[in-house]
Amino acid sequence: MSPKQQRGEATADRLLDAALSVYATSGEQGLTVSAVTSASGVSLGSLYHHFGSMDGLATALFTRWNGRLLDELVTALTQSRTARTGIRALVHAYLRFIQEHRAASFFLHSSDPARHMMHAGQQVRDLQNARLVEIAAWLEPRIRSGEIAPLPGPLIEALVMGPVVATARRWLSGIDDQDLDEAARILPERIWRSLEP
Template identity: 70%
Template sequence: MSPKQHRGEVTAEHLLDAALRIYGESGEQGLTVSAVTRASGVSLGSLYHHFGSIDGLYEALAQRWLGRLLGELATALGPARTAREGVGALTRAYLTFIQEHRAAALLVHSSRADRVGMERGRELRDAQEARVSAFAQWLRPRIEAGEVAPLPLPLVESLVLGPVVGTARRWLSGFDDVDLDEAARVLPERIWRSISAE
């Protein structure tokens, strides 16, 4: 990598890091061009050069953190020998991620991210395909072995991730009736019952 390319990557990282800090402190309405350039110390021209617009920066930031979340979920599945263990590992990894990266989790679970996901779903899915399919690749042999109910993979993914995402959204919304430690203990067994072939 040339020194110029390296400087460009460092600049883009500064912009993304500043944008996440601002998003965590002020939400979407606070994520403006002037706020990001002021917080990052990066020029307006550099922001437009790297991301094209504040919307481009927002989308790059959301994709960056969605990629990290999916990567952590894939890593959590690695050591799991059984589907039941995998459900537990996936649930705990997801809930740990939102606790440790609250600002990023708010961004990934935001209504804007949902809108973009609905409008550009296929394109975004294809961009994350390797990470998304890690769950399907891990799950397929467990379905074939009769450990998991023989349901279409998208339905199994919904049964596994739906309750976890719902719990995460409720916690991120500020409801004080959600205890993530309790959810990490209770949800895996409840989810497992919904997909078990037994």
Template identity: 65%
Template sequence: MSPKQQRGEATVEQVLDAALGVYAASGEPGLTVSAVTKASGVSPGSLYHHFGSIDGLVTALTLRWLSRLLDRLSGALQRTRTARTGIRAVVRAYLDFLREHPDAARLVHSATADRYGMEHAPQIRAAQEARLSPIAGWIQARTAAGELAPLPGPLLESLLLGPVIGVARRWLSVGDVDLDEAARTLPDRIWRSVRP
């Protein structure tokens, strides 16, 4: 990689880090070109060069953290030996991600991220394929082995992650969910819905 490319990548990382800080402090309405350039120390021209617009920046920031969440879930699954322990590992990994990165999790679960996801689902799926394939492969292998109910992959994925995403949204928005209790309770409840 050339020095120019390295500087470009460093600038992108600097802007993304600053943008998350602005989002944490001011929410989505505070994510403006002025606020992000002030926090990051880069020029507006550099922001537009790398992201095209503030919407492009928000999209890049959301996809960055979605990638990190998916990497965490995939890594948790790969270290398990059974469907049941895999479910437990995914629930714990997801909830740990929330605790460790609440601002990023709030962005990933935001209405803006939902809107973008609905409008660009095929592109997001294609861009995240490297991260999603190990999860889909794990589900397929466990289904083929008879450890999970013989349901279509997307339905199993929804049953596995839907309750965790619901808890995440509730914790992020209302704050009345005990994540330790969720980590103890959800895996067995999810297991009952997907076991053969």
């Protein structure tokens, strides 16, 4: 990578980090061009050069953190030998991710990114699908062998991810005193029961 490319990548990273920081402290209303350029120390022209618009910046921010989350989930699954231990590892990885990356998780789990990404929906879906293929590849032989009930993929996703995402949203919202350690103890086995043949 040339020095110019390295500088460009560093500038884009500063903008993404600043956007996440601004979002974490001010929400969507505070996520403005002036707030991001002020927080990052990067010029308005550079923001538009790298991302094209605030929607482009929000899409890149979502893509970055959603990719990191999916990478951790794929890693947790592929290091597990059985379906049951895989489901347990996936739930723990998800809950650990939201604890360790609260600001990014708040952004990922809010409804705001969806609005920003309407124009880049296919691009985001393509990136997600590449990682979801790995999850499906891990599940498929376990379904064929009878270790997991032969359910449609979207239903398996709903049974596994639905309770975890709902728990994450409650914890991130601070509405109640959702205990993630308790959720990590209870959810994996309950979810596993819904997938047993």
